[in-house]
Amino acid sequence: MRIPDRFRERYCSLVDDEEAFLSCLGELLPKSFRVNTIKSSADEVMRRFEGYGMGLKRVPWYGDAFICDNPEAGFSLEHFTGAIYIQELVSMLPPLLVREELGKSRFVLDGCAAPGSKSTQIAAMMGNKGTLIANDVSYSRIRALKFNLEKAGVLNTVITNRDLNAFQNLKFETILLDAPCSSEGTIRKNYDVFDAWSEGGIRQFSNVQKQLILKAFDMLMPEGTLVYSTCTFAPEENEEVLQHLIDNRPEARLEKASFDGLRTSETVGSWNGTEFSGEIRNAARIWPHHNDTGGFFLAKVRK
Amino acid sequence: MRRRGTSEVISPPGTKEKVFGYLEERFGLERSLFDDYGLYMASKGRVYLGPRRVPDLPKIATIGLLIARVHGTVKPSTNLLQALxxxxxxxxxxxxxxxxxxxxxxxxxxxxxxxxxxxxxxxxxxxxxxxxxxxxxxxxxxxxxxxxxxxxxxxxxx
CATH class of the missing domain: 3.10.450.720 (Nuclear Transport Factor 2; Chain: A,)
Structure with missing residues (x-):
């Protein structure tokens, strides 16, 4: 894997340990899955997997998530029946950040839902009740979204296929905006991320995200909660997008994004000459070498 | 898929009774299990169990879970039997x-x-x-x- 020089220049100054960061990007991700509590329980799944002779390690910050020492969890009975959902660990964070809110919410939007990892998790956290709108702009990805929701036994979802910017002005209690991004943080599973990587691409994603976050915020009920997340390191797609929200919607308040047992890092204070608001420090960065995961960014915004 | 209004849409009349009656009689699935949900019809006799509250939205791809196909008789789906x-x-x-x-x-x-x-x-x-x-x-x-x-x-x- 060849890491672009410009990529190194951008991020090595932001991380605590440049060597650990760069070498981690070339390592395979651990295999992880989440128990689908609509169909099963962590204890039940653990018992079955022990019977298969597979070693499972419970994720310290999420009792329903496991790291599996065997890459063949996808050939298990539990995967077949939808009792487990194979999912990268950091991808489980956005719903987990608003678990409490989801438990009470009856009207929820997952704005960029395909292929459905987070939607299935949200539905489970809602107890498969209420209404979850799982939207995605890409028609070709709706099929995977539908398949995964069906497999997970999700009943409370309406799948829509719209550009979020053109979405009706409905008001939701909780919204997830796992925004389309340059996906730098997925390099450990998608080696071709660097093939298409460019700062121009980052700029384009940033512009799209700035529109989406305003739209999503406007669709919140008063006191509603929005989770904004990306799987990229680029400050243009993370802190800068939150700054854009704060500048245009001064009533937006950021709440602390943290998880017991997971190492998160401070956000970037300034980038390309722009100082970011202190409020943005409530968001969290996850660097791959700190928890042996993909890279991630997430923020919890209250209206 | 029909999607107008905020309540369930099911036709022809009697379909709901037929589906729930079958699931109770054949599998012992009590009707109260479905109290929190609505039934929705799509083409080719497909019946979906979904949320009760569905806003009037364009470009709805699917509501809920395909639970049965009704062509004179009721054919339950694997989705339903796996889920419940x-x-x-x-x-x-x-x-x-x-x-x-x-x-x-x-x-x-x-x-x-x-x-x-x-x-x-x-x-x-x-x-x-x-x-x-x-x-x-x-x-x-x-x-x-x-x-x-x-x-x-x-x-x-x-």
Whole structure:
């Protein structure tokens, strides 16, 4: 894997340990899955997997998530029946950040839902009740979204296929905006991320995200909660997008994004000459070498 | 899929009664299980169980879960029987390990006569060690596979 020089220049100054960061990007991700509590329980799944002779390690910050020492969890009975959902660990964070809110919410939007990892998790956290709108702009990805929701036994979802910017002005209690991004943080599973990587691409994603976050915020009920997340390191797609929200919607308040047992890092204070608001420090960065995961960014915004 | 209004849409009249009546009679799935949900119809007799509150939105792709197809008779979906399998109380065929492997890869199997004792021909829930595998059709002593092709899997750990 060849890491672009410009990529190194951008991020090595932001991380605590440049060597650990760069070498981690070339390592395979651990295999992880989440128990689908609509169909099963962590204890039940653990018992079955022990019977298969597979070693499972419970994720310290999420009792329903496991790291599996065997890459063949996808050939298990539990995967077949939808009792487990194979999912990268950091991808489980956005719903987990608003678990409490989801438990009470009856009207929820997952704005960029395909292929459905987070939607299935949200539905489970809602107890498969209420209404979850799982939207995605890409028609070709709706099929995977539908398949995964069906497999997970999700009943409370309406799948829509719209550009979020053109979405009706409905008001939701909780919204997830796992925004389309340059996906730098997925390099450990998608080696071709660097093939298409460019700062121009980052700029384009940033512009799209700035529109989406305003739209999503406007669709919140008063006191509603929005989770904004990306799987990229680029400050243009993370802190800068939150700054854009704060500048245009001064009533937006950021709440602390943290998880017991997971190492998160401070956000970037300034980038390309722009100082970011202190409020943005409530968001969290996850660097791959700190928890042996993909890279991630997430923020919890209250209206 | 019809999607107007905020309440369930089901036609022709009597379809709801027919579907819920069948699920209760054949599988012991009580109607109260569905109290929090609405039924929605799509083309080709497809019936979906979804949220009660569905806003009037354009470009709805799907509401809820496909639970049955109604063409005169009711054909339950594997989705439904997998999702509510733990609540099913009758017409369950407990598969052996070999039969479960065959079922998961899309094959039919011949259950032991004890496994189908007292079960009349018709749709059944195929179970293995408490896990709900999906829908089968019991006919002349054989369980015909009703698993959609996309769900087939060569299981290695069972």
């Amino acid at each position: 399998g733990k609540r099913v109380s009758r017409n369950i065929v407990n598969a052996t390990r070999e039969q479960a492997l065959a079922y998961a890869r899309g094959g039919d199997f011949k259950p032991d006569s004890a496994a189908v004792d007292g079960i009349g021909d018709g749709y059944v829930l195929v179970r293995f060690e408490g896990a709900s595998l999906g829908c089968g059709l019991l006919q002349k002593g054989m369980v015909k596979n009703m698993l959609p092709k996309a769900k087939r899997l060569e299981l290695r750990y069972i």
